[in-house]
Amino acid sequence: MKTIAGKTWLGKPDEINPKILEWQKQFSDIVTLDVEKQFSEDLVYAITVTAPTNTQKKNFMVTVPHAHEPAGTAAAMNYLNEIITGRTLDGTATKLPREEILDKIRLTFIPLANPFGRKKSPVDWWDGSKYSNEEFGYIMKGRLLNNPPLGIVGEFWHYHPIFNQATDRLENIGIVWEKLSDSFYGEPHFYKGCAWWKIVEKLTSKFYYDLYIELHQGMEEWQDMDTLVIHPREHWIPEVAIEYADKVEAKILENWKKVGASPHPGDKDYYQRAGKGWLPDLDMPSERFKMSGDWLSIKYGTPQLTIEVQNNNQQTDAEKQLLYQQAAIEACVAMLI
Ligand SMILES: [Zn+2]
Secondary structure: OOOOOOOOOOHHHHHHHHHHHHHHOOOOOOOOEEEEEEEOOOOEEEEEEEOOOOOOOEEEEEEEOOOOOOOHHHHHHHHHHHHHOOOOOOOEEOOOOOHHHHEEEEEEEEOOOOOOHHHOOOOOOOOOOOOOOOHHHHHHHHHHHOOOOOOHHHHHHHOEEEEHHHHOOOOOOOOOEEEOOEEEEOOOOOOOOOOHHHHHHHHHHHHOOEEEEEEEEEOHHHHHHOOOEOOOOOOOOOHHHHHHHHHHHHHHHHHHHHOOEEEEOOOOOOOHHHHHOOOOOOOOOOOOOOHHHHHHHHHHOOEEEEEEEEEEOOOOHHHHHHHHHHHHHHHHHHHHO
16 A cells, blocks of 8 residues: 555544544444544544444554654554445455454544644654654754753653643744643643543543553664564553563564564563653652553553654655554454454
């Protein structure tokens, strides 16, 4: 499949929202929508898909928190189209066991948790052909007053899950942020006041998902590897959730190799190491800052993994980004069947 913006690659709200409404209209027996409105009036959709059968279902949730990481959105939309309609977005008949999946699994996808940010993206995807990683970084995070180097902006980003523009006065607000009020901005991945958390919390307390994954992108500078799967192992994550996530991780790595990706072999200490740099909570200096998925393990026992596919690097073009994200989704569903 050749990736084409607006056809096989749906990433912006004005591309994905009409498709979501079309699914609901044409397949109302299997599709249910939940919606959360951002302060900006942009709509965040959660699409839940399952056959109306009485089988004991496994519940699976996929979300895409970040505005500057569109490949997860494109893959979520393509995968959903296959399961809902039986065809990929380019019209090819699906090879997936669609009926078995619909019978055994309830899938909830939030393909775009921050449409406010995504709307402002200057490109449909980031493949390294138009922007250097430094330019990309400033578009994503923003610029601070007097324009300090990108590393400083990165520190600001990690230490400010929420900031007040009236006092913090960023020169430019990057696309990663969600606008929460006239002057407050939040990070969808870190701050629970964002639309992401509101809609995830509502659905999780209803379905108690058996597996949760977040589709992210990063590793812009990597040369030999293009994919990474990680999950936290700290004391606040239930042991049984860690063990299940380990199995899912192995399956995702296997699937990536099958489709030609070059994954990182595994990074068991990723979160703990990352925590050394991110300690914004002075009451809990020994813990790293908890990210969105952690709360699902803590509150609901849900095993959770973070999927990372390379962004803004010419070795991983849009077509590969889409393929690798979808391969990760397919590995999870194969585990649950
Ligand atoms: Zn991300």
